[in-house]
Amino acid sequence: MSYAVDFEDVSTIGLESSPVADALAGLRANEARYFKNKYDHVFTVEPAAEATEVVDRVHRILAEERDLVIESKPLEATAFEVDGIRMAYVFYESGLSINVMYTIADGGKRAVGFKLSDGMDVPEELATRFKFARQKSKLAGTIRGSFFVIKGEY
Template sequence: MAYKVDFKKVSTIGLESSPVADKLAGLRANEARYFRNKYRHEFVTMPADENPEILNRIETILKERDMEFPYKPLEVSDFVVENTRWSHVFYENGLEVNILYSLDPNGKRAVGFKLTEGMDVPEEFEGKFKFVRQRSSLAGIIRGTYFVIKGNY
């Protein structure tokens, strides 16, 4: 069932099985606030098992860097706003993966990773990426990194 994320009243709906559910809910709400403020777009997620094609698309793009995650995906989101397709997956361990994919062949295309506050850097990232910190009133300290997508998906 789809869930419209409310960034004013942060909820763990759909994320209850996560040991960091509160922080992950804050991270998800932070994304909702960004899309609402920047694009006037409502951020809607759905259980990952209800829409496996979104997760499959994200996993296909991650294979560009030989990345496969053993983590349980809880929620996904996929939408187009201002000629850019955005896809997200929120994992049980507190990792968020987001894809920014311009529909313009010369536009920006990247994969972003965000870690919830207190989460250890997963071994898949060690030595490959440098994380920067961002303070969020909804999510606390978010650590993030990204890579540019080279292929066409």
């Protein structure tokens, strides 16, 4: 069952099993607010078990580009297209959020972004490979993020 993320009344629906559910809900709401304000897009997620194609695509890109395997259980995922950009998000039980931005036009931006919920430690599989910058968010507290550029075609 899909869920339109409300960034005004932040809810932990679908994220309850996370030890940082409140912070992860804030991170998810932060993304929803961004897409609503920038693209007038309603950010809708569904349980990862119902979005296996999205989760598998994100995991394939991680494996092929950086030989990465995320240890945490995926809880929710979404995929959509806005303004010529394909977006995919996976939210993990640990508090990690991974997004894949893939511009459809040749030569466009293509990257994988990592965001860590407030209170979450950097996952071991990412700690030695990426440096994380901090940003403040009214909805999510302190978000730490990193990214890498996608070189392959997906």
